[in-house]
Amino acid sequence: MKYMKERYPQAMFLRQDGEGGGIYHPSVLRTLEQITEVATSILKDADSGLIVFSGCGTSGRLAFMTARTFNKKLESVGKHGCFKYLIAGKDKALFTSQEAPEDDPICGKEMLQEICMNQRKVLFIGITCGLSAPYVAGQLDYCLKNLDVFTPVLLGFNPTNMARNNKIEKWNKTFSDVVSELQKAVSDGKAFILNPVVGPEPITGSSRMKSGSATKILLETIFVGAYTSSQNLTKSKWNPQNHLDIYRAICERVYSVDFSKKISHLIKLGAECLQKNGSIYYLGLDSIGIVGMIDASECPPTYSATLDDVRGFIEGGYTCFGNKEGDLKHLGKHFHISLEDFKTDIAPHLGEKDLVIILSTEGNLSQASFVQSLSCHKAVLAFKDCDIPQEKFDVVIRAQIDNDINLGSVVKDVVDGFRNMYCEMFTKWVCNAVTTGAHVMKGKVYQNSMVDLKVSNNKLYYRSVGIIQKFSNESRDESERYLLKSIYNTDNLSESHCSKTVADHIDVATPLERVVPRAMLAAILKCPISEAEKRLIQEPVIRTVISQTLNSVK
Ligand code: S6P
Numbered sequence: 001m002k003y004m005k006e007r008y009p010q011a012m013f014l015r016q017d018g019e020g021g022g023i024y025h026p027s028v029l030r031t032l033e034q035i036t037e038v039a040t041s042i043l044k045d046a047d048s049g050l051i052v053f054s055g056c057g058t059s060g061r062l063a064f065m066t067a068r069t070f071n072k073k074l075e076s077v078g079k080h081g082c083f084k085y086l087i088a089g090k091d092k093a094l095f096t097s098q099e100a101p102e103d104d105p106i107c108g109k110e111m112l113q114e115i116c117m118n119q120r121k122v123l124f125i126g127i128t129c130g131l132s133a134p135y136v137a138g139q140l141d142y143c144l145k146n147l148d149v150f151t152p153v154l155l156g157f158n159p160t161n162m163a164r165n166n167k168i169e170k171w172n173k174t175f176s177d178v179v180s181e182l183q184k185a186v187s188d189g190k191a192f193i194l195n196p197v198v199g200p201e202p203i204t205g206s207s208r209m210k211s212g213s214a215t216k217i218l219l220e221t222i223f224v225g226a227y228t229s230s231q232n233l234t235k236s237k238w239n240p241q242n243h244l245d246i247y248r249a250i251c252e253r254v255y256s257v258d259f260s261k262k263i264s265h266l267i268k269l270g271a272e273c274l275q276k277n278g279s280i281y282y283l284g285l286d287s288i289g290i291v292g293m294i295d296a297s298e299c300p301p302t303y304s305a306t307l308d309d310v311r312g313f314i315e316g317g318y319t320c321f322g323n324k325e326g327d328l329k330h331l332g333k334h335f336h337i338s339l340e341d342f343k344t345d346i347a348p349h350l351g352e353k354d355l356v357i358i359l360s361t362e363g364n365l366s367q368a369s370f371v372q373s374l375s376c377h378k379a380v381l382a383f384k385d386c387d388i389p390q391e392k393f394d395v396v397i398r399a400q401i402d403n404d405i406n407l408g409s410v411v412k413d414v415v416d417g418f419r420n421m422y423c424e425m426f427t428k429w430v431c432n433a434v435t436t437g438a439h440v441m442k443g444k445v446y447q448n449s450m451v452d453l454k455v456s457n458n459k460l461y462y463r464s465v466g467i468i469q470k471f472s473n474e475s476r477d478e479s480e481r482y483l484l485k486s487i488y489n490t491d492n493l494s495e496s497h498c499s500k501t502v503a504d505h506i507d508v509a510t511p512l513e514r515v516v517p518r519a520m521l522a523a524i525l526k527c528p529i530s531e532a533e534k535r536l537i538q539e540p541v542i543r544t545v546i547s548q549t550l551n552s553v554k
Contacts, residue, residue: 012198012214013248023196023244031194032222032240038123038151039226046074046082049121053085056102056135058208059127060087061094061294066219068322073227086111088135091325095335097301099456105138105171112139122150129211131156132164132459137178144181153192154182157211169503204448205463208298209432217247224418250422254429262397263430267437269355269377269394274309274442278353282312283339285361289314291424292359295431303439304452307334310435313342350376359427381430383423399426443541452517452542455509461502464516472523486519491528517542524549
C-alpha cells in the first residue's frame, strides 16, 4: 500500500527518508539556497554571466521552458535575458522525441562549449532524472575541467549510488564516474548535486511524470528566489520551503475529489478516442500551450503512439513559442504548431473519435467560441472565472489559482508575478494524467511497465532487455537475444548480428513497431518470432495479448 501511495504525485512532497531525502529534507533545502545564491549573483549583473539548463527529452524541454520563463521576466524589467537552454537533438527535440542524441557525450560538450564561448561565469544545470544521460555527462565533465568558469549542478532523482554505470559508447567514463568526480567538487563547494527522492514513477521509467514535475518545481523555486533577491523585491531571506508549499497546495487541489472526478472523465474520453484511432488535441495559449505540446511529444517514445495520436498547438505558433532555431515548419506536418495550422490542417477532419482540449491562461479564452462549433468531443481547462457555456463542452475544469489555491501569505506578494507558472504546473498534472490514463486504458501498459516502448536509445535498449527478462524469467543474456531476434526479425542470430554495437541495434530498431512486445511473447512462449508476431496481429491490444500469453504458460 505504501508503495502504491508513493507512486502518486503528492508523494513527492511527503518523503523525508532515503539518501538525500525528499524535497523538503533540510539538506535539499540547503542545496536549493546555495544554488539560489550563485544564481542571484549572476542575475544581479545579467551581463556578467550565463545560466544554462540542459537535458534530453522531457528534461531538455523543461530546460527550454524554464529559460523562456525567466528570460521573459528579465526582459520585462528591461534586463538582458541571460538564461540559455540546450537539448539533445536540438530544437527538433522540443516537439518530437529524438532519443539517439541522448547517447552522445561529445555532442553535449561541444554544444555547451559553443554557447559559453568567452563567458567568465556560468551556472550550468544538467538535468537527468535517472542520473543517466551521456549527453549531460559530457557537459558535466567539461564543467568539472573548467571550474574557474563553471559552477556545475546535477539535477536528478536517483541516489548517487544508483547513477548509471553502463559503458558509454566512444567515451572513457560512465555517468557514475562523472558523479564521483562531481562529488569531490561538491565537497570543495564548487559544484552541487540536487537529487531528492521523489519516489517511484507510476509507470516505471516514465520520468516525465513525477521527476519532470519535481524538475520544474525545483528550478522555479531556485530562480523565483534568485530573481526576487536580485531585484530586491523582498527584504526577508528567500525561503524555498514556502515556495514548495505553493506547489504542494496546487497538487492537492488537482487531486481533490471534485477535480479528480473531472480529470477521470477527461481520461475516459481520451481513451475512447485513442481506442477508436482518433486523436487528442491540445489548443493552448502561451506557456500553458507549451505544457500541452510537451505532454504530446512524450507519447511516442513512452507508448509507441503515433505522432498524430496526441498533438499540441499554440496561439501565435513559433513567434510565441520562442525557440532558438525559430520556425521549423519545413520539417513536416508535425512541426506545424500554430492555431492557424490546426484550423486548416485538422479542424475540417475532426469527428466523434477526437477530443480537443483548450488549455487557457488566466486572461484569455479566445479559442472557446471557435472550438464550440467543432463536431468532436471538447473540454476546457481554464484559470479564470470566465463565462464558459458548460453545455457546449464535455468537461470543464476551472481553477482559480488565487481562490482555489492558497498561495501562502508569506510569499504572496513576491510570487504574484509568477502566477502563470503555477497554472502551468496545474496543467502539467492534468495533461500527464490524461495521456497516461488514456494510454493505460488503451492497453499500452502491462502492470506498471511501458511494454510497448520504442527501442530508440541506449537507456531504452537496456530497459527493454529488463522488461523482457522480468516477464519471461529468462536470463539477462537470453532476454537480450530475444530482443535482437525481434529487431532483426529472425530466429537465428548470425555472427554479424551479434558483433554489431548496441548503437547499431538501436539504428535498426528505432523505426520498427512492437519490437518489445514481439520479443516478450517469443521469450515467454519460447516460440519463433513469426509466431509472436501472429499473436500480436490476432490481438492488437498489447496488455491483453501479454496477459493471455502469461496465463497460458502458468
Ligand atoms: C521520459 C521521457 C524521456 C526522458 C529522457 C531523459 O518520460 O520520455 O524523453 O525525459 O530520456 O531522461 P533523463 O533521465 O536523462 O532525464
